[in-house]
Amino acid sequence: MNIFDYMQKYDYEQLVFCQDENSGLKAIICIHDTTLGPALGGTRMWPYKTEEEAIIDVLRLGRGMTYKNAAAGLNIGGGKAVIIGDPRQHKSEELFRAFGRYIQGLNGRYITAEDVGTTVADMDMIHLETDYVTGVSPAFGSSGNPSPVTAYGVYRGMKAAAKLAYGTDDLSGRVVAVQGVGNVAYNLCRHLHEEGAHLIVTDINEENVNRAVNDFGAKAVGVNEIFGVECDIFSPCALGAIINDDTIPLLKAKVIAGAANNQLKEERHGDQIHEMGLFYAPDYVINAGGVINVADELQGYNRERALKKVETIYDNILKVFEIAERDGMASYQAADRMAEERIASVAKSRNTFLQNGKTVYHR
Ligand SMILES: NC(=O)c1ccc[n+]([C@@H]2O[C@H](COP(=O)([O-])OP(=O)(O)OC[C@H]3O[C@@H](n4cnc5c(N)ncnc54)[C@H](O)[C@@H]3O)[C@@H](O)[C@H]2O)c1
Numbered sequence: 001m002n003i004f005d006y007m008q009k010y011d012y013e014q015l016v017f018c019q020d021e022n023s024g025l026k027a028i029i030c031i032h033d034t035t036l037g038p039a040l041g042g043t044r045m046w047p048y049k050t051e052e053e054a055i056i057d058v059l060r061l062g063r064g065m066t067y068k069n070a071a072a073g074l075n076i077g078g079g080k081a082v083i084i085g086d087p088r089q090h091k092s093e094e095l096f097r098a099f100g101r102y103i104q105g106l107n108g109r110y111i112t113a114e115d116v117g118t119t120v121a122d123m124d125m126i127h128l129e130t131d132y133v134t135g136v137s138p139a140f141g142s143s144g145n146p147s148p149v150t151a152y153g154v155y156r157g158m159k160a161a162a163k164l165a166y167g168t169d170d171l172s173g174r175v176v177a178v179q180g181v182g183n184v185a186y187n188l189c190r191h192l193h194e195e196g197a198h199l200i201v202t203d204i205n206e207e208n209v210n211r212a213v214n215d216f217g218a219k220a221v222g223v224n225e226i227f228g229v230e231c232d233i234f235s236p237c238a239l240g241a242i243i244n245d246d247t248i249p250l251l252k253a254k255v256i257a258g259a260a261n262n263q264l265k266e267e268r269h270g271d272q273i274h275e276m277g278l279f280y281a282p283d284y285v286i287n288a289g290g291v292i293n294v295a296d297e298l299q300g301y302n303r304e305r306a307l308k309k310v311e312t313i314y315d316n317i318l319k320v321f322e323i324a325e326r327d328g329m330a331s332y333q334a335a336d337r338m339a340e341e342r343i344a345s346v347a348k349s350r351n352t353f354l355q356n357g358k359t360v361y362h363r
């Protein structure tokens with residue numbers, strides 16, 4: 001892979017390699033775009049088989065955060081970090097502190113948070129070395145675990161998508177099939193259950209399935225069965241790339257609305273479900289609740305304010321479909337257009353000369 005060519009193609013700003021022999025740290029920080037503000041995105045810890053795999057992942061994820069943050073209306077740029085290692089074996093205080101020192105060295109150009117493989121406890125260790133970390137324990141005045149807030153945002157976005165598909169956002173009596181009932185989806189199921197939706201769930205983790213069955217009366221099905229069940233809404237909350245050639249022909253739902261990142265295997269799958277008349281709520285628009293919540297910490301965390309902002313995911317989903325209709329395109333493309341238009345217009349409005357030579361940072 002020619003890294004500079006790739007960075008140039010998608011206009012990346014910076015890629016930082018971090019190595020610390022003492023702790024075994026091997027991490028990469030990607031800063032994709034800081035037009036809107038400091039790059040904010042989580043740290044993924046994953047046992048990548050090759051360095052190239054880690055580089056590709058961090059580049060892809062970092063760029064995704066630029067779009068997610070822009071579409072969410074945040075004055076925040078996009079970035080992400082990956083730590084190469086098995087989260088079940090290779091975590092230590094030294095490792096996260098070493099990583100925190102590298103983040104500190106970027107002096108606020110990159111701010112981290114949780115992602116797959118990292119937890120609030122890990123953020124607390126990073127916090128020992130830097131203030132450029134969010135999703136730290138609430139005892140530090142931070143917002144804590146972002147997952148319940150991500151779930152609330154997905155719930156709000158699902159209601160908006162249901163309104164477009166069915167003419168009402170009332171989810172009582174609707175059948176929702178949920179793939180993966182982990183941190184986010186457990187909380188999503190709670191909201192759906194409280195509203196009177198019927199749940200069908202699956203997970204590779206039996207404990208997680210049982211929890212949803214016991215707490216919310218969900219019906220459990222096998223991991224391959226979930227795609228073809230009779231339902232109104234399909235909610236992918238486990239893995240990426242699950243909207244693909246194999247699953248699309250099985251889908252019975254009119255709405256796809258879930259938390260998972262990178263749900264479309266390829267862009268053409270987004271076009272295909274659009275042509276079939278399905279309402280796909282673009283992943284990075286509907287799952288922005290977590291980042292909206294942690295971003296609020298940059299102003300001194302206020303939960304009420306953060307949740308109010310998360311509510312706007314409902315309108316953001318409506319807006320995406322408005323753009324899709326206006327410009328005759330699939331919803332995933334409309335989401336990209338919404339994000340790109342916002343970045344371009346803010347960049348333009350910031351061209352104004354300021355006497356002190358600094359950029360105004362609008363909060
Ligand atoms: N946590 C957040 O705030 C947040 C924010 C934005 C996006 N997301 C995305 O949402 C998704 C869920 O995040 P999470 O924090 O709940 O993760 P999680 O690990 O807690 O939950 C994922 C669940 O999916 C299950 N799973 C994995 N493979 C599966 C398969 N093949 N079939 C069925 N189930 C399977 C896992 O066992 C687990 O229970 C991820 O894609 C994540 O990137 C999370």
Ligand SMILES: CC(C)C[C@H](N)C(=O)O
Binds near residue numbers: 042261
């Ligand atoms: C900043 C984090 C809470 C971001 C989250 N991991 C996401 O993918 O949106």
